[in-house]
Amino acid sequence: MKWITRERPKIDRIACPWLIKNFVDKKAEFIYVPKEEVFARAKELNAIPYDIPGAEYTHEQDHCTFDFIIKKHNLTDPSLHQIAMIVRGADTDRFQLAPQAAGLWAISAGLSYNYKNDFEMLEVGMKIYDALYSWSKYVSDERHHWNPNP
Amino acid sequence: MKWITREHPKIDRIACPWLIKRFVDTDAEIIYVPFNEVIEKANELHATPFDVPDVEFSHYGDQCTFDYFVKKYQLNDPAIHTIAVIVRGADTDRHDIANQSSGLWAISAGLAYNNEDDHELLNKGMMIYDALYSWAKYLQQEKHTQSPFENLLLDVFNKFLKEKGRGTRKPPAWAKELKEIIQDQIDTNLSLSLKEISKNLEVHPSYLSREFSKYFEDLSFGEYIRKLRIEKATQLMHSPKYALTEIAYLTGFSDQSHFARIFKKYTGKSPSAYRKSINKK
Numbered sequence: 271m272k273w274i275t276r277e278r279p280k281i282d283r284i285a286c287p288w289l290i291k292n293f294v295d296k297k298a299e300f301i302y303v304p305k306e307e308v309f310a311r312a313k314e315l316n317a318i319p320y321d322i323p324g325a326e327y328t329h330e331q332d333h334c335t336f337d338f339i340i341k342k343h344n345l346t347d348p349s350l351h352q353i354a355m356i357v358r359g360a361d362t363d364r365f366q367l368a369p370q371a372a373g374l375w376a377i378s379a380g381l382s383y384n385y386k387n388d389f390e391m392l393e394v395g396m397k398i399y400d401a402l403y404s405w406s407k408y409v410s411d412e413r414h415h416w417n418p419n420p
Numbered sequence: 421m422k423w424i425t426r427e428h429p430k431i432d433r434i435a436c437p438w439l440i441k442r443f444v445d446t447d448a449e450i451i452y453v454p455f456n457e458v459i460e461k462a463n464e465l466h467a468t469p470f471d472v473p474d475v476e477f478s479h480y481g482d483q484c485t486f487d488y489f490v491k492k493y494q495l496n497d498p499a500i501h502t503i504a505v506i507v508r509g510a511d512t513d514r515h516d517i518a519n520q521s522s523g524l525w526a527i528s529a530g531l532a533y534n535n536e537d538d539h540e541l542l543n544k545g546m547m548i549y550d551a552l553y554s555w556a557k558y559l560q561q562e563k564h565t566q567s568p569f570e571n572l573l574l575d576v577f578n579k580f581l582k583e584k585g586r587g588t589r590k591p592p593a594w595a596k597e598l599k600e601i602i603q604d605q606i607d608t609n610l611s612l613s614l615k616e617i618s619k620n621l622e623v624h625p626s627y628l629s630r631e632f633s634k635y636f637e638d639l640s641f642g643e644y645i646r647k648l649r650i651e652k653a654t655q656l657m658h659s660p661k662y663a664l665t666e667i668a669y670l671t672g673f674s675d676q677s678h679f680a681r682i683f684k685k686y687t688g689k690s691p692s693a694y695r696k697s698i699n700k701k
Contacts, residue, residue, distance in 0.1 A: 304667065316468060323674035324665060358524070366575070373523015379559045380551030394547055401530030409529045413513050 274301040274308055274346070280382045281320050281361040281375070285353070288405035291396075292403075294343050297418035302388040309352045334361045349406035356402065374402070422467035424451040424458055430532045431511040431525070433471050435486045435503070441546070443500070443554075444493050450540040470595040484511045493593035499556035506552065524552070649673075657695045664691050 273290060275283050279302065289302045303311050305322070313320040320327035327342070330337055336357045340350055343363040358364070360369025360378065377398065385391040423440060425433050429452065437450040453461050455472070462469040467531035470477035471485040478485055486507045490500060498584070509521030510528065527548065535541040609664070632641045640648065649671040656667045665676055670692075683691045 286671065306670065309669075342609045347438065356526075361623045367520035369515060371523065372576065373525075374505075375523075376520045376555040376559075377523065377527065377548055377551045379562065381547070383552055383554040383559060384547075390484045397531070397534075398527055398543060400534055403530065404533040405526040405530030409533055410526070412529060414544035414569035 271295050271297070272299045272315055274303060274312045274315065274317040274319050275321045276305045276308060276324060277302040278382065279391060279395070280378050281357060282334050282336055284378070284392060285357045285361075285391060285399055286320060286327075286339060288304055288396050288399040289336060289339050289345075289350070293345055293347075294339065300392060332358075332362065332364075334358050336361070348402055352406045352410075353399070354404050370402075371410060374398075421445045422451060422465055424453060424462045424465065424467035424469050425471045426455045426458060427452040427538055428532065429538060429541065429545075430528050431507060432458045432485045434513075434528065434542060435487055435549055436470055437478075437542055438546050438549040439486060439489050439495075439500070442550075443495055443497075444489070445463070450539075450542060482508075482512065482514075484508050486511070497557075499553055502556040502560070503549070503552050518550075524548075646682060647686065650683055653679075653683060653691070654687065654694065657691070657698055660682045664695070667691070 273287065273295075277284075284303070287298070290298045290300075294391055301311070301315065302318055302352070309324070310320050310324050311317070314388040318327065318397060322328060330338055336359060337354050339345070346361055352368075356368040356370045356374055359367030360375040365372040365375065381394055381398075385394060423437065423445075424438075429437075433452070436664070437448070440448045440450075449467075451465065451467055456540060458472050461467065468474045468477065470489075472478065477488055480488060489495075489502055490504050495612070505520040506520045506524055509517040510525040515525065517519040522698075528545070531544055531548075532541060535544060538555070540670050600622070606677050632644070633639055636644045653667050653671045656670060657664075662670065666672075668676050668679035680691055683689075687694055689697065
């Protein structure tokens, strides 16, 4: 399927493609267009609009689009739920939701500043969420110390 | 110059090479070897060892190696000092010293897990620290929900407040300017929040709306914006191209029933009745 949303992604519009590609629709193709063109182009290209008011896949109250996809597709992996809190905190300016939210926001805002091309941004962003997933799934208990000679 | 340290880097041994390449020695070559070979290889390759015990470029007290590089090369850029605290927090397991440390740690630990090759990891790490640097230098005050238009408004209000501070009695240029900006932006569907603006200005919202209404038809900021949005909606209704739900969205209403309610309040008719009345004409 094609998935379409607003251009200049930072958090939710990077995290959702990562989630879709890895857990919902392996063959997904992602399209970014100016905000006012999303619905028209969605019809034209037979794409699913997301993260825009008026679409099925969008924010619900204080939950972001990432949360909606998890709910809609019954994704139960606990790591995804942990990442969802971080994404929600970073995406909705509520950094108290997860300790990692402020760092994710800083890095994502900076990446968006450095990568003006939405697809380059998506490519780099995919690596960030791959990393968060591995951290959550395999190394979240690990602590880091200045202890080079254990 | 060659710089050498222990293999399997995570935080300090990625952040330091970034700092070296960007601010100290752009042609730096970074070498990662097993811990017990660092000193021997350093001598052999004429490389400077870092982030191992008993060398100059290392931890001192509660400061990490990144801190030492900043001090040694007298790097005064405040953005680097911001990053230093984040790195120190992530590298020394004191995530309380900077809000961003926990996130940096999680992303760095995950990247290290996903990339077996230290140099591949370093390449990705360079992007992370480039991003942190841009954030620290240009975006620290930016909130995710803030739109560029609000920044414009802030500039205009700031100008106004400055003029007021000088006690000038001139007709306010800011009001005219603001009116034009709002008119421009109403076409591009951005939601504006006076609360957000006043928070950034550190003045009370009611103060701003009071000053605002003096120059905007006795309307508060919110009323004025809403009026323009409804006017825009009535214009869009003349085109059969748009469904009412689309018009609601295009004029900044995410909720259809809210749009209908506000629309009726301003025009006396529901959106669908209004549209019908246009078509009759």
